Amino acid sequence: MCKVPMDVCILVLFPFGFFHENFIISICCIDIPFWPDICYILGFGRNCSGRERDVMEKKRVLVVDDNEFFIQQEISCLGRDGFDFFTARCGRDALEMARGLMPDLILLDHIMPDLTGPEVCRSLKSDPLTRSIPIIIVSSGSLESSRIVANTALCDGLIQKPIRRDLLTAIVEELLGSGQRHTERAELSLPCTVSMGNVNVNANVLSLSSDGAFVDLDTLPVPGEMFEIRFNLPGQERAVYVRWAAVVWTGRFGENGPEGAGMRFLIIDSVEKAHIDDYVRMVLKKDPVKGLPRLKNSFPL
Structure with a gap:
């Protein structure tokens, strides 16, 4: 069964005529977590304090899985700060909740008893009301089979079980537009080889x-x-080898640049990370214009 948040229950129990704006504002100052949501639903959100606005601005995430263990794992990976979680245990409940709740993000299991994740995803993406909701399919299959599923399901992201916290967080941040950069980066052009299994692509x-x-x-x-990446830094004889690079964003480089993928390095040798840092600093020292802002902007990772 789907879980209904406490604030919705309170709204059902109390008639709307009972509330008055001044009463709502005074209640919002009390440390009761669901009152700010009531204030927001009734249209008094602009009068609430900063703490209450932070609560009301949480992103709504619908987690769909027929296994409670994976539901709790996904919630734990993202953490409760900044998110309100809603859960469904089957595909039909997921469709009903998605259309009623209009969440900011859906984490959708691949295999479920009634409808599969791809079936749910295609249904939501074909509906003008819900097609813009980002959907990440959570798969227990192989990477190759999961990739086929993701392409046919029209989803916005893919993650495999067991779930990596850093990968899930990176993808969610990009999809919700809340990602931040913590290291300096530079605009450049370096030939590289991108590999998945036995398939190598020059890029x-x-x-x-x-x-x-x-x-x-x-x-x-x-x-x-997930991909492997190899590239040479100028002045370095040994190629930089990134064992695991996860795609977290796809699109154009800037407004008119080529299409491609922003990748997060998950497994890379610490010495090679240091070489990259040194090279980026050297590029920025020679030409500061090539520096890219640390905060998320029109450039992907």
Whole structure:
């Protein structure tokens, strides 16, 4: 069964005529967590204090899985700060809740008893009301099979079980527009090789930091896909090898640049990270214009 948040229950129990704006504002000052949501629903959110506005601005996340263990794991990975979580245990409940709740994000299990995750996803993406909701499919299959599922499901992201906290967080931040950069990065052009299994693709790194890179690609992957990347830094004989680079964003580099993928480096040698940092600082020292802001903007990772 779907869980209904406490604030909705309170609204059902009390008639709307009982509330008055001054009463609502005074109640919002009391440390009761669901009163700010009532204030927001009744249209008095502008009069609440900063603490209450922070509560009301939480992103709504619908977590769908027939296994309670994975529901709790996904909630734990994202943490409760900044999110209000709602849960469904089957595909039909997910469709009903998505259309009624209009969440900011849906984490959707691949295999469920009634409707599969891809079936739910295609239904929501074909509905003008819900097509803009970002959907991440959570799969227990192999990477290759999961990639096929993601492409046919029209989802916005893909993540595999067991779930990596850093990967899930990175994808969610990009989809919700809340990502921040913590390391310096530079605009450049370095030839690279992107690999998935036995498939190798020649591409170019267009922006680089020790945390990630933007790589131009003719065929756009799905956020959550994992690749290996190799590239040479000028002056370094040994190629930089990134064992796991996860796609967290796809699109154009800037407004008119080539299409490609922003990738987060998940597994990379600490010495090679230091080499990248040194190289980026050298590029920025020679030409500060090539520096990219640390805060999220029109440039992907």
